[in-house]
Structure formats: C-alpha cells, structure tokens
Amino acid sequence: MKRYSFLELAKNAFSAHKNWGRQWRAPEPKAEYDVVIIGAGGHGLATAYYLAKEHGIRNVAVLEKGWLGGGNTGRNTTIVRSNYLWEESAALYNHAIGLWQGLSQELNYNVMYSARGVMMLAHTVHDVQVAQRHIHANRLAGVQNEWLTPEQAKDYCPPLNIKKDIRYPVMGAALQRVGGTARHDAVAWGYARGADDMGVDIIQNCLVTGIRRGADGAVEGVDTAKGFIKAKKVGVVAAGNTTTVMDMAGVRMPLESYPLQALVSEPVKPAFPCVVMSNTIHAYISQSDKGELVIGAGTDQFISYSQVGGIHITNHTIDAICELFPHFRRMRMLRNWGGIVDVTPDRSPILSKTPVQGLYVNCGWGTGGFKATPGSGHVFAHTIAKDEPHRINAPFTIDRFKTGRLIDEAAAAAVAH
Amino acid sequence: MLLVYCPYCQVERPETEFSCRGQAHIARPADPDTVSDEDWVEYLYLRDNTKGVYAERWRHIHGCGRFFNAVRHTVSDDFLAFYKAGEPMPDLDTLAKEAGK
C-alpha cells in the first residue's frame, strides 16, 4: 500500500495524479473464506480490518449489497462521544474514543476526528439530575464529562440562546471535550483501504440471499448474488436490515427498524464551534468542515425501510434548533435524507454470539452507532476470532432480553414525576 | 405524513392524529405464569420487523381513541388494509399480490 502523506501528494502533483493506485480492489469472491462479514458499513469494515490486523485472519470477505459505506455510515450526523451512563456502555464507547484518537494515523487515512466537544443541554431540574448522574458515573469510570453553567455553556458555544424567557431555558450542560465529529465516509474508506491491503476481499453489489447451516446447525456459508460462499464463521453487521439477514439463519432478533432523518444547511463560514445535543427538545447540531450545519432529527413512529421520513419529524427538530439558535432561522436547508436504524428494546447494541454456531451479530446501534465504529469493530473481531466475547462486549448479549439484564440507557433518562 | 384511515370513524386523517403501536396480533399470553422465559421474551420483545407487508396496530389517539389494525408495506409505506381490532388478520400474501408488490 502506498502511504499517504503531504510529500506523496506533492510528488503526485508532478505526474498530474495519474499514478495513484486503487484504494481497494474490486475482487470476485473466492469459493471459501475463514470469515464472511455481511455488510460493508463502518462497523463491518472495521471488523474485517481488526480480524486481519489483530488476529491474523486475512482470508476474510466483506459482502455488501450496495456500495461500501452506503448505509447508516454515510447517512449519520457524525457525532462521536462516550459519556454514556452505564459502566458497560461507557466502557464500550470509551474504547472507541481511544481508537478514534489515533485512527487517522493507524489507517493512514485522514478521518478528520475533531474533538470539538459535545455539549448536552439540560432544560429542566430533571435534566440536571440526569446530567449530573452521568457526570459522576463517568468520572468514576474514567470517562471525561463535566458540568457547565448556562454562562459557561454560552462561552463554549456562543450562538447558544441562554435567555431565561425561552420556552425551555438552558439550565446547564454536560460537556465531553473529547467528543466531537469525524468524517463518516473517510472512516468507511480508511478501514476498507486498510483491510483490503491486508488481503480482505470487499465485494460490493453482492446481495446475500441465504445463510446455510449444516446438519449440526452450525454455519456452513452464505448464498449470494454471486453464488455460494463457504465460511464456518459469519458475522452479520447489517444495521437496519439485520432482522432480514438473521431470518435467513432462523434467528429472531429483538429489533425494530425505523426511519431516522438528518439534514444539512447550505455551507457558511464558521458559525458553530462544537456539537450541541438536547434530548429534551430534540435538537442535535454541529458544523461540518465544509461549513454545513449538520442537524439530526428523530425517528418516525412506525417501522420502515424507505429511508424517507415525514416532514413533521423534521419540522419538530428545526423548531428546536431555531429556538436555541434563533439567528439560524434565515439559514436554509440544503438536503434532507433518511437512514434505517435498528433499535433494541433497551436502546443498547447487541455484539454477540448467537444460538447458531459460527454466527455472530453486531446490531442494534439505533440512532448512535457511528461513534462506536472503531470500538465495535475491534471487539466484534475479537468475538469472531476467539469465539468468545471481548471483556468489553460481554454484557451486550442477545440473551439479556430473556434474563432481564438490560443495559437501559433510555430508561436512565426516564421522565420524572 | 402518512394518510391513515380509521375504520371506526370511517375517515382518512393525517398521521399526527394517530399513534402507531407496533406489530399487530401479538397476544399477551393468557396465563403468564405457565409461559417459559423464551416465550415471554417473544411476547415482550421479538417482532417480525418485516421488510414488506406488515400488520401493525394504530390508535386514533386524537380522535375516537380506538385501537385498530392496518396492513402497510414497509418499503413503500403504502397502506393495503385497515380493520378493526378483533377482526382476523387478512392474508398478507394476497394483499401483497393485489397491490402488485
């Protein structure tokens, strides 16, 4: 692999950039692989990368029905943070933060991880209690998170409206300084390039149509648009389509797939320095390097695979953005799109072995999977390679829904009295 | 903003008058004490989440308040049938064929 650097860029400028090689190949599938990963999004590609890099398993195929990075990886609002409440979640997302910090250098691909800070606003006494609980829990767990007064929040994010006369005045904020954003496409491409370089075959436009199991129930391989591919281990990383794929192996999943919308404004000069989230009034906003305000909206109330949501969902989010940042009213929406998010009953992911020998599943990231990409791939690769979970993903089983050992991030923000 | 038909009020109304309550025809076990943990998790959490024709529950929450069922295609979001609670689920394959999906 030709390493990327400024020098290399300068050198190539002299040859009119005619000599750059492919970032990844377009191979035809082999008859058999040690591991097949279904889904070439960020999580699937990262899994393949770490299988090759950390576990020496290079005979790996990543099968993708469309184009790599074309699902939620390329459709999210690129927020990275780890200030989750439960120790299990904080450990998982903080593991990812650790990897984000060196990811550009690790992949030799600038993923533009930018620790601009993620500020989560509190608007009610209950919000303040919840935020404080997070901050205390995070401090004990070694996860950076701190409390800001409304004035400190405004210092950190000058456009923020902290006037007391708005409908839900800002009572303070929890700030995670190591949180921020990254360039979503670059994450998929960087992992794809790295994995490909170590021999992983990334096979695009290759729909999986079946998962074959032998007489003993164990996985034997997958049927695809390009024929049968043998593999004793299959990892499913298919986000919104996980239910459909797991059905092929006869495994029912506690998932529902909802449309989730996001939108960007026209690009403007720097206007917004960090990431601001408000769970109470449903606003999520940052500004991309290109200058667009990137805004996350909510899910529709029904399941759908359409990648299109209702206008009332978008309206609701923009209401909140304009309330908190009233000078953005004259900014304009450039593009609005949707993804399909797979949501579990406790809003935490599943990173787990399954009742089927050789079948592994990584799903249920709901509305927030992008931030976990490196950590998720890293521990999922471990799970597949060793046939047992990494310490960090051990709690994220499918079984927890049966036993009741939930990791309930949504409940932790429960509405009060 | 979907257009939903309430079979009780017999009117079409915008989606915001309604509340979608997930997959239809999942009955709470009559005698929960006799149900295994596996079957209880099935009732609590496991849903078909079908990509295609799907029967789901809606409630006319800002109207008559009644629960009813609807069959919707989860890719096109087109509704194929609406029926009252307690009525049997129509044959989804037939509906799909009629709608040409």
Added chain:
Amino acid sequence: MSQPFRTEKGGRIDRGDQLTFMFDGEQMQGHKGDTLASALLANGVHLVGRSFKYHRPRGIVTAGSEEPNALVGIYRKGDQTPNLRATQVELYQGLEAISQNRFPSLSFDVGAVNDLLSPLFPAGFYYKTFMWPKSFWDRVYEPIIRAAAGLGRPPKNPDHDSYGNIYEHCDVLIAGSGPAGLAAALAAAETGAKVILCDEQAQFGGSLLSEANATIDGKAAGDWVSGTIAKLSAMDNVTLLNRTTAFGYFAHNYIALAERVTEHMSDPDPKLPRERLWQVRAKEVVIASGAIERPMVFPENDRPGILLADAGRTYLNRYGVKVGHKVVVATACDSAWQAAFDLNDHGVEVAAICDMRETPPESLVSIAKARGIRVEAGCVVTGTLGRKRIKAALIGRLMTSGQVASGGQIDCDALLMSGGWTPTVSLYSQSRGKVVWDQDKGAYVPGVSVQKERSVGGAKGLYGLQATLEDGYAAGEQAAKAATGKSAAVTRAVASGGEAGSGGTLGAIPHDRNPARVKAFVDYQNDVTAKDVKLAVREGMQSIEHIKRYTTTGMATDQGRLSNMNALQIASGALERPVTQVGLTTFRLPYTPTSFGLFAGVSRGDFFDPVRKTPSHEWAVENGGVFEDVGQWKRTWYFPKSGEDMHAAVARECKMVRETVGLFDASTLGKIEVVGPDAAEFLERMYTNPWKKLAPGRCRYGLLLNDAGFIVDDGVMGRLAEDRFHITTTTGGAPNVFATMEDYLQTEWPDLDVWITSTTEQYAVAAVQGPKAREVIAPFIEGIDLSAEKLPHMSVRECTFAGVPCRLFRISFTGELGFEINVPKRHGKMMWETLAKEIEKHNGVPYGTETMHVLRAEKGFIIVGQDTDGTVTPHDAGMSWAIGKKKHDFVGKRGLERPDLVAEGRKQLVGLLTKDPKVKLEEGAQITSRGAPKTGTPAEGHVTSSYYSPALDRNIALAIVKNGQALEGKTLYVPMPDGSIEVEVTSPVFYDKEGARLNV
C-alpha cells in the same frame, strides 16, 4: 451611461420604474421586474462570486434556481441572509447585496492562491494529508480549512421575521407554470376540480417568458400567458401561487410548498410573514418542472461571461439585457441557435456559432448564414482566455480520429453554451419513483408512477411548444378525472414556433490542450473538474455515490442539477461501463434550499410547546413564586420571601408545613376515572396491588409496572363506589399511563366492562398538609364529617367545597395530616385563593415542588423517575408490600420472575446519612464500598435524592445501592473530585417512622 447592456426595447421589465441598488458597495440602477442577476448584467457586471475551493472568479451562469455561482448575501434590517441566488433575488429599491467567499475583495481575493496551488488539491486530497503531527488536525489544519470553506457569512442576529403555515387539500396540484403546467391547469380547472398551480418564479409562464418569436393562438407567448393567468385567477376553484416552490414530495401525495411572501419588497407590511409553508394533500399531482440546460465541460468553462445559452436568451427576451456585445455560441444542440438569432436581432454581434455536430440542421445554418453569422460545424471550444471576464474562446476542430485540431481563437466578451437539456426529475424522484435511462434523449426520465402523479412536458423530456401544450392538456384532464371523476371539454390552444430541436452532448468535451494543465469544470461551485472524476475512478471509486462523495460533485447548493449528468458520463467513460451501470444519486428534498424559519413556522417562544398552567399560576406569579418546567407544565418550585434564596425559602416552607400547615397545587397529577362493573378487576390486572377488597370511600397507593417487571408509575386510587375509581398518576406519566391502560383494555381484555376517562384537566387539586390542615379546610367543606374516626387516613369522600362539588381525599405525601381537594377546574382559582387566605390565619405557607420533594424524602416516599429509572423493580424499591401476593396475574408479574430480576446483588433503595450532617451529597453521585476508589471501579449505586432536612436539621439522601437492604448501618463512600464522602446506610424513612403524625 447607466445600464450599458440594457436593450433599447423589449423584455418584461418596467422601464418606467427605475430602481437603485448596491452591489459590494457600488450603486447601480435596474428596473422593476429585474432580478439582481439581470440588473447586474445590465450594468455589465459578470464577476459576482468566488468558487468554493480554488476561489476562481465566477460569473452568472444561469437565469434560474439552479445557479451555482452567483450566490450573494442580501442585507435587510441590519443583518444578512447568505447564499441567495442572484438569479432568484427580485430587485427592489435600495437592495443591498454583497459577494461571498472572498477576502479582502471580490476582484482581489487572497484565497485565489489555491488556484495556483491546485495541483496539490485534487479530489479527496484532505484524506491523504494533514495527519502529521497528530495534534495539528484540531488546532491548525482544521481551523484553516474551516475558515477557507463555507460560502457566505451566517446571519448574526436573531431573525425577527415571522413565518406562516397553511394546510390545504386539493384535487390537482400542478408544480410549474410553463406551457405544460398552464395547459394542465386550464384542463383540470375546467372540470371544476380544486386546482393549485404553483411556480417558483415571480411570474407565471416558465419558458414562455423567454420566448420572443413563438405564438399561441396567434398571440405572442407572453400575452397568452397573461390571458391564461387572468382566466385562471377568475375561477373560484383555482389557487395560483407564484414565488412558491414545490420543494418536497412525501408519502401519500403530501406535498410541501415554500411561498416567499415579502422578500421581494423594499418595505413590506410587517404583519406579513416572510415566507409561508403550504402542506398540501393532493389527490393528484402534475409535475411540470420543465428541463434545464446543461453546461459543456470544456477547459476554462468557468470564466465570468460564460453562460448557458438559454440563460442568455432569457436575459435578452425577458429582462431586456444583453449578456455581451460580442458573443460566441458553443453548442451541441439546436436550441442554442435561437439564442444567437435573438441576440443578433438586438444588434449583438454573434462572433461565431460553434456546433460540435458535423452537420447541424441545414435550416439553422442557412438562417445563420443569411444573418452573416460565422458557423463552425464539427467545432468545439477548447479553452477560454480572460480572468475576470472572458476575452476569447479557443476553438478546435473535431477530427474523425476523435482528436482535436487547433482552430485558433475568437475574441468575445461573452460565450453562450448548450450541452443539451436535462429533465428536472427531482420531484418525481422524491415521490419514490425510479427514473429510467432514455438512450435517445440521453437523459434520465420518469419511469412508472409510484404515487398519484404524472410528469409532463420538459420534466419528462418532451420538447416542442405544441407537443408540450398537448401533453399538459391531456395530463390536466386525466388528473382531474382521476381525482374527481369529472371531465370537461376545454378548447386547446394551438402554437406556432417553438419547435423541438435535437442534439446534445454529455460529459467532457474533447480538446487539444495539455490535460494536466487545464481545468474543465463539472461542478462549478465545488470546483470539481473532469480530472477529479477520473481520479476518483482511478482510485477505486466505482459507484456514482462514491464518486460524488469523494469528489463532492453534485453536493453543492444546486445539488447536482447542473453537474450530475456530465459527471455520470465522465465516470461512465472512465469505468468503461454504460451510464445505467454507474448508478444515479438520489434526489432528496428540498428541491431548492429552504429557510429553516419556514419549517419552524410559528413554533417559537411560548408556541414552541404548549404551556400548561395550574389554577394557582397567576396567584403564584403575583406572590413571587419561582417556576420549574415539568413536562409542559409550569409548576411553582418555591415561594421565596424577599431576601430569601432557594435554600432559605424551602427550609421555611418545610418547617411551616410540619408545624402548622402548607398549601400545594397538585393539579398537574394525572387523573383517570375508571368506571364500570369490572373497574376493580381492571385495576387488579393493571396495578401490582389488590383492589377488589378496597371498600368504597377508601384509597390505596398503587404501583404500575410494565410487562418486563419494572416500575413505570404510581399513584393513589380512591374507590368512590363499587364501580367507580378516581385514580392519580405521576405528572409526566399521565399520557402514557392512560394510553397503556387503553391498550390493555381494548386489545387484551376487551371482555372487561370498564370505561376509562382522562380527567387530568377536569379537576383542580389543592393539597393542604400539616397539623392544622383539618382546621383550614373545615370552614369550607360541607356534607361530611372530617373527624379522624369518620374520615381516617386514606379515605375519599364526595362533598362540597365552598359550595362547589368536591372530591376530598385524605392522603398525604408529606407525612403530615393531609387532604387533597379536587374541585371542577373552573373553580380552581377560587379554591386556591380561598385556601391561601385561610392558611394565613393559621400561620401557614404556600409551598412548591421543592418542599414537596424534601418532605416526601424525609418520609422515604419515592418519586418515580427520580428514585427509580426504569430498571427498578418493586422489590428493589423496598415495596414488595405493594404486590398482591395472591394475585393470579398483573402487568409485570411474569416479567418480575425472570432470572435477573430475582438474582442476588440487585440495587435497592436505601437511605444515606453523611457522617458529617452538614455535608450534602450531590444527586447522581456514585457510591462505592471503599474510599478513594481507583478509576474504573464499578459503582455500588448512586444517590437518587438529596436534601437538607429542616425537620432533622441535617442532610439526608435516598440512594439505590447493591444489596442495600442488607447493608443498613454499614459505611459506604461517595467519591467526589476532591475526595470521598463517608456515608452510613439507613432506612429510607427518616422522619416519623411510626406514622403517628398521619393518623390524627
């Protein structure tokens, strides 16, 4: 001379109405009817902006909403709106515009150094560098990139304009008012169908407004438009919306329109909204969005002075503006020839028509020759000269070998180009339809309709005035028939002229220049060149989505409307695959950029979310109450007296409630009336507690779980009669509890004969709590005996309060003698004011939610959502007593039996006392078994509630702690940044453990 490029006559501007405007501080003149772009061009100004990446000088390219270059900031009311297209901004007296993305000025921009360094900045260069040293990305590289990126400057001040919102239904919605749209509107309207016709432009007519020669029914095209609009506007069943963009096509034929109401006026009526959002449910839709012309991708095709041919024609015929004095026309299709002829009619020198085609139609060639225009067939533009304005075009001759031979240069001050036409399929695509490739037209056109819509005319690649009109009439008739079942005969107009042309090209134009040294732009605004697209392919990007994202082609503010087809063709060539196998990026809403304010509409301030106020609200405001938001409610938090802070006020309120009496507004609690023969059976199934034996006139605390076994709500249920319960829920939980009850009742237990009704808004509730509570209420209560014997703790009676009907609960959330008085809401203010006056006599106080919280914590009463969080079972909360042991089933019973819910080591509710009574724990603080725990130590639990207790004169706390109930008397630690706090585990009941104060 003012406006040197204005024609002597013609155009649809009002020459009698001269307007003054400013561009970058320079004063200029234009006319009413001009856009900013046409006025600038009339003044000879082409250079209006700088490109995104290379900061190249850029001019106006189009005359429509797809304009990629002429983006300006417009000042109004002391603030600016960025990125407005000069081609859409209507001129008004005093308009102030500035150019963007340049420093220090438009003509001298230091950012232009990027253009010199452009060999270092190919597509995706930023993925390959800026990685060393690691810490420089956030601190150095990214800030520089950000400052260089972006276009205009964001507004600085809050927007004071208002925005309107209209919901509408119609039979037929027609988007676009060119010939097809107008014909469709005529045909549909004639049937009596309810029709909405919208157009993004100020004037209806679309392409007909640029037409100089064609006639319809013997009239000039523009006159036919005026007549048609007059006819339509006289019809009651037709709504005409100009300046209105159909920007979003949602499921079930739901269309969003953005109407610009005031921005074209210099001094609008302040009562008018700036913009108005129309949300239209249309039975049928006619998409008449037309087609737009494609640029030609030749080297240096981005110089100011290079425009699309049709734009040149529009400026001339519609606005009376000549794009130059000496114009070269470069084309691959017939339509551009008409532009040359029209310019020639106005005395503009057409230096040459260069047509790529070896044999352009003889009919056109002969007209050109007759006019003395030089015609170059088989000829391409291979480059241009000039920096801030084109000076000359380099031309080349296409050889049969495919090579290009130099053909010299032609001096000019403007160049019009046409690569052919691209149907505008955005709305169709948004309707979830799949476009199909039409090889003959060299374009994607709408395929099968998924929703109830049809595309007409240019939007489906159908050209020629007569054919377009015919298509429009047919579609209008068909849509109206489908929507209403009615049809009507409409006289169809007949056109002459405006014939469909042929020809067109896609992709990069061949040239004889050094490919390494020249730039041929595909996406103007984002500075994406043909080379960039090829580089992306070389690097392994195969899907058009990858190419788009890697090069950013099609991601500019025109969303690829100008660039997509050329990029696709170049990618197709580089990949050696047919266009259809490269894919097409999805068109998403909005069709053109749309104000956030439009979406937010009236949802601002108090209208952002409804405010729910309690009956005591006004009294509380007058008496200095401080409020907190709880859901949508405003609740009084505490009532400070002058000089008191929150701590002092709450301490005083707590003390007085326990010593004398306090008055609290409990109206926000959810209330549900459960009525019917099976009322008790229903509650038996919903709540954990037993209900059947509860006697009428008695109350019981009830706990509600979900079927997973976790606490979700609680309340007090009063049995008024055998078949009637008045139950309460938490404030925040009220809607969900009611919905959950309806769900079980309607879908699981339809056999139960019960009716439930939300009565939250029907009652005002005052809690009177404290030793003097009975004395306070006694003067007003009639019809019942208030004595402890006749009305013991946990009772409910119907009676009157000050003469109005009342439900009186004897219950307590404070641990004191307490009553909750429910009266019809309309009497709530009277009740509150009566009681507020009465408590004064007893030295009592009004108190707020904070005091309520303290008092209940002293008694160890939980607050669902604060002391529980959705992971707590009744056993965890120490409330096993609330579970009816003999019950066969209740919601949550089976869930509670699952392995993890009965496992050892669950977190349980306890009390905590700090070793130092003065130390107050922070709510949310974590609890560990050892002091000074190492980072990563798992927490044993956390503090859920913490207050200073005036009754105990010390701080107290509630907490959830692992195995907590077994740890009473043990020491635990609460680690804080400055050291651990020692705490003792206690019972959660701190005050009056025996409950003696309740039973008086």
